[in-house]
Amino acid sequence: MPEPIIKLENVWKIYQFDKVELAVLKGVTLDINQGAFIVILGPSGSGKSTLLNMLGCLDLPSKGKVFLDGQDISRMSEDALAQARGQKIGFVFQQFNLLQNLNALENVMLPMIFQGRPEAERKKRAQSLLASLGLQDRVLHRPSELSGGEQQRIAIARALANNPEIIVADEPTGNLDSMTGQKIMEILIDLHKNERKTIVVVTHDPIIADYSNQVVHIKDGQII
Amino acid sequence: MLQEYFKIAVKNLRTRQLRSWLTILGIVIGVFLIMSLLSLSQGLKNTVLQQLKAVGTDIVMIMPGSVSDIMTTLIGSVKLSEEDLNIIRKTPGVKIVIPSVYKGEIVKYQNESKTVILNGLDIRNALDVYIDDMGMKINTGGWAVPGKREVMVGSLVPTEIFPGMKINTLINIKGKQFEIVGILKSMGSKQDDSMLGMDLEIYRSVTGERQGAPQAVAKIAAGYSVEQVAKSIKANLENQAKRRAGRQGENSYSVFTSEAMSGIVGGIMGIIQVVVFAFGSIAVAVGGIGIMNTMYTSVRERTREIGILKAVGAKNSTIVLIFLIESGIIGLIGGLGGMIPGLGLAKLIQAFGQVHPIFYIEASVTPGIIIFGLLFSFGVGCLSGFFPARSAAKLKPVEALRRYE
Structure with missing residues (x-):
């Protein structure tokens, strides 16, 4: 059995508010294997976003361990972790999180800048990614000039920029109408089927839950 | 990569144009002040020292009054008397x-x-x-x-x-x-x-x-030590003054060799320049605080953006660099914007002085002063941006992303 890409080992996340402690994750253990399509389901406040942040190495656990490609992330320097995150994980957010003062092309090129890719290569890849998502006519538009669905597709192109092994999506259809949302989900499914990407999605969408080969239910900070 | 960060920084500044320009204005005023005053005081120093250099080394200058009272001497209320001149003539070596x-x-x-x-x-x-x-x-x-x-x-x-x-x-x-x-x-x-x-x-x-x-x-005769003769002139004049002290009050005299004169004048001019620079620096410091304020505001506003940058792989040093480039650009543009009118004003004052013989002053505009001005303002920009930049870099990606506008 190959090593999981991301491995959570008895992960706790505890927030401290003055004297009150709030445990959002309570001992979660989870393996994300190569090629999996994982859906995380749970009511709001169940800790699913916190879990996703752990999987995306955006946050460090209070207790327990997170391994990215076999490496304990709490032992990595912040810079090394940022570098590894940029290379191995692509993010898709509910609010798209595009940089408003950059155009579509520049937004997609951004993660490649941080990996030190040469400009010609960056531009070529960004253009082909945008074209493959049907955005060839939107390359020089700013996010504010685009519809929600278009913005989310740019965000997906950005997530794919460094050809990461894993895509982490936090309610990617939450801010979209159902038609557009369905298209976004189809793109994610396509990435899984044809590009062999590992995908982790937090969603309420029943269709995507049906497609998934691994559904993780979380409640009160625990996987059930 | 620096080029890319530079582009990002310029885009950020342009997004907040009014604020960027106002911040730049703060630096412009300070640098304007420093550059005009520095150029004029340097010009003054050059002119005076050049004049003194033309004087031969075997020449001694004698003035009534002590150095500490130099203004009285310059205004000319005290004079060397004919008797004083005779004492100088009689001093051996003169x-x-x-x-x-x-x-x-x-x-x-x-x-x-x-x-x-x-x-x-x-x-x-x-x-x-x-x-x-x-x-x-x-x-x-x-x-x-x-x-x-x-x-x-x-x-x-x-x-x-x-x-x-x-x-x-x-x-x-x-x-x-x-x-x-x-x-x-x-x-x-x-x-x-x-x-x-x-x-x-x-x-x-x-x-x-x-x-x-x-x-x-x-003028000191050949074979005598200029320094030594200068000392005896001073001693003779003061002895004479002491003898007269009963009726006229004591006089003091200043005797300078041309080298000592250059040293004193150079020293005074140096002090003037330091004072001028210190005052100008206060203005620039205020501008620097303006930069810091703008950058802190910018960090707060862009918290989410910083989170995004980190999520897609930006290192802490990258974030620091982007913010430093922004504040450095503000400083540099402010420096450039202050220097041009500052040196212009100095040249204008020089031109004005050429029309009025009494008010003669030269403006010194050298590559050194220009480079210094630009480096100084760029440095102030970077320094003011450093703490905001560091606070931006310290943000945890997850916390930065969680803040919604």
């Missing part, structure tokens, strides 16, 4: 003593009357000292003959004060006719080149200043 005498008088040439500084020159005894040690050279014509009403004019007199003035023509001073016999070469300073030189005896009779001098110059 070859010749030349009183420096000058006075502003109204001079009439053709139909124009202007105030010109008259300078009494001891041509009979000390012509070679004027030529060799003080850099007075004839351009056209010749030297005035002692005892005759003849004058030599500085190089600026026929060009700026009385345009078209020629030798062998007449001027009128206090109702008496003088013949212009020579035009001097430029001595490198506005004051010296604007004066009118005449024989000492004639000067004394025309101005009515028959005795003493505000200051004197002594």
Whole structure:
């Protein structure tokens, strides 16, 4: 059995508010294997976003361990972790999180800048990614000039920029109408089927839950 | 990669144009102040030191009053008496003593009357000292003959004060006719080149200043130590003063070798420059605080953006760099924007001074001062941006992303 890409080992996340402690994750253990399509389901406040942040190495656990490609992330320097995150994980957010003062092309090129890719290569890849998502006519538009669905597709192109092994999506259809949302989900499914990407999605969408080969239910900070 | 970060930084600044420009304005004002004052004070220093350098090394200057009281001496309320001059003459090692005498008088040439500084020159005894040690050279014509009403004019007199003035023509001073016999070469300073030189005896009779001098110059004979003779001149003058103390009160004297004079003047000018720089720096510091304020605001506003950058792989050092480039650009543009009008103003003051002989000042605009100004403002920008940049870099990606606008 190959090593999981991301491995959570008895992960706790505890927030401290003055004297009150709030445990959002309570001992979660989870393996994300190569090629999996994982859906995380749970009511709001169940800790699913916190879990996703752990999987995306955006946050460090209070207790327990997170391994990215076999490496304990709490032992990595912040810079090394940022570098590894940029290379191995692509993010898709509910609010798209595009940089408003950059155009579509520049937004997609951004993660490649941080990996030190040469400009010609960056531009070529960004253009082909945008074209493959049907955005060839939107390359020089700013996010504010685009519809929600278009913005989310740019965000997906950005997530794919460094050809990461894993895509982490936090309610990617939450801010979209159902038609557009369905298209976004189809793109994610396509990435899984044809590009062999590992995908982790937090969603309420029943269709995507049906497609998934691994559904993780979380409640009160625990996987059930 | 630096080029990419630069592009991102410029985009960020342009997104917040009004605020960026206002912040830049804060720096512009400070740098404007520093550059204009620094350029003028440096110019002043250069001019004065250059003049002093023209003076020979075997020359000693004697002034009444102590150095601590130098303003009194310069204003000229205290003078060397004829007795003082004799004491200097009698000091062993002194070859010749030349009183420096000058006075502003109204001079009439053709139909124009202007105030010109008259300078009494001891041509009979000390012509070679004027030529060799003080850099007075004839351009056209010749030297005035002692005892005759003849004058030599500085190089600026026929060009700026009385345009078209020629030798062998007449001027009128206090109702008496003088013949212009020579035009001097430029001595490198506005004051010296604007004066009118005449024989000492004639000067004394025309101005009515028959005795003493505000200051004197002594040339030291070969084989004597200039330093040593300067000391004995001072001692002799002060002993004499002590003897008279009962009736007149004690006098003190300042005796400088030309080297010591350069040192003192250089020192004073240095202090002026430090003070000027210190005041200007306060203005720049205020501008720097403005940058810091803007950058902190920017960090707060862009918290989410910083989170995104980190999520897609930006290192802490990258975030710091982007913010530093932004504040550095603000500083640099502010520096450039302050320097151009600052040095412009200095040049304008210089041009103004050329029209008014009394108010002569040179603006020094050197590559050094320009590079210094730009580096200084860029440095202030980076320094002011450093703490905001660091606070931006310290944000945890997950917390930065969680903040919604």
